[in-house]
Amino acid sequence: MTTPITVVDDSAMARKMLIKALPSTWDVEITQAANGIEALDAYRAGKAEVMFLDLQMPEMDGYQALEQMRKEDLNTFVIVVSADIQPMAQERVLSLGAIAFLKKPVNPQEVEAVLKQYGVEL
Numbered sequence: 001m002t003t004p005i006t007v008v009d010d011s012a013m014a015r016k017m018l019i020k021a022l023p024s025t026w027d028v029e030i031t032q033a034a035n036g037i038e039a040l041d042a043y044r045a046g047k048a049e050v051m052f053l054d055l056q057m058p059e060m061d062g063y064q065a066l067e068q069m070r071k072e073d074l075n076t077f078v079i080v081v082s083a084d085i086q087p088m089a090q091e092r093v094l095s096l097g098a099i100a101f102l103k104k105p106v107n108p109q110e111v112e113a114v115l116k117q118y119g120v121e122l
Contacts, residue, residue, distance in 0.1 A: 036060030
């Protein structure tokens with residue numbers, strides 16, 4: 001079964017690198033978003049069973065997007081992907097409902113391990 005995922009980052013290059021790090025056996029339909037507003041639109045349209053979310057973006061950052069999804073009854077797996085690896089940032093996103101925090105650049109094995117940990121079918 002195809003899994004709808006959304007990759008959110010204001011950098012097109014970062015989105016491309018993350019998409020390349022996804023398991024090759026994973027049957028996905030990928031939506032890309034450049035900020036939190038676009039991420040929420042994809043989420044509301046049912047295109048984000050799994051979301052890879054950057055934190056630092058213009059217009060609406062990852063924290064604000066997580067807060068809004070929480071208000072709307074978050075029902076997606078959100079994996080934060082950020083260069084900001086400070087413990088407080090990690091704690092904050094996990095408290096807002098993210099299931100994991102991966103540092104940039106992403107490691108394909110770490111992506112696969114997180115997905116398997118949460119029972120995502122690859």
